[in-house]
Amino acid sequence: MSNKIELADIDSQEKLTARLWIRPVGESGYIDVGNVSDYNHAEAREYRTHMAAEGGFRYVNNEQVDTVHKMYEFTLSEREEYNERLIALAESSTAANQDAATAATETFQDVTPGRSYFFSRRPVSNVTVEVSSVTITEAGNYELDLDTGRLKILEGGDIEAGDDVDVQYDAPARGFQQYAAMSQPLFRGDVRLEEISQLTREPLRVIEGRGNISLTAFPEQSGEFGTYTARLTFTDKPVITKRNQADALTPDAAGSGS
Secondary structure, three states, X not given: OOOOOOOOOOHHHOOEEEEEEEEXXXXXXXXXXXXXXXXXXXOEEEEEEEEEEEOOEEEEEEEEEEEEEOEEEEEXXXXXXXXXXXXXXXXXXXXXXXXXXXXXXXXXXXXXXXXEEEXXXXXXXXXXXXXOOXXXXXXXXXXXXXXXXXXXXXXXXXXXXOOOEEEEEEEOOEOOEEOOOOOXXXXXXXXXXXXXXXXXXXXXXXXXXXXXXEEEEEEEEOOOOEEEEEEEEEOOOOEEEEOOHHHOOOHXXXXXXX
16 A cells, blocks of 8 residues: 555544653653643755856856754643753752741841841741740731741831841741752753654654754743743754554544554
8 A cells, every 4th residue: 555645544634743752861761841732843954055157147056955953843831840940941950848847936137127038938827926035916017928938027017127037937848849040051862752643542753863952932821821832953863753654543443542
């Protein structure tokens, strides 16, 4: 059977989605880069022309491909550890776990009314605020945001400029991840791009090779999820494996999920 795709063939009706995987250099196993809501094969080619002169004008008598930029762009909409590293251009995260604390204490020195001060833990509860061992009530003196762990000193209250404010509070256990931003401008590794249609779970095409991934558009809030754009540039010749038309499933067989 010919591999030619005709209008009546299943391949001509397939609507593609994609999944992007990367195995970073020095690491084992592939990482799912996240949900691909849209992608574009954005290959760019630059040409070098040779001019010939004749009859008082110049014309192109030769043109050759000078540069081939094998590139894909992906609109992503999932945020997990690897994606956060891409967004922050960061190295691997480190754990910054917060142990549960009862009656933790901190001091905000030389405070200024009208400004906000942040607890080293969050969220907080059972907060007590003191100045020179005198308990200060909240009304008219300060505002507390328990979820973010923020204390705002109000103007005209009992807390004056230059005072040292002692706080005592409770905080639950929390798990955090910390990244050193602007430390890894490119993410390089073995890349696997799977193009999948709605007719079968078997990929229509698999593109594999060494490549770089970086972000070109940073998270945008559109009322749903934060979306951002990642660029994949192959740094060597990728290998493309495409399913033969002769082996394509019929619509009935594909729809059965078998």
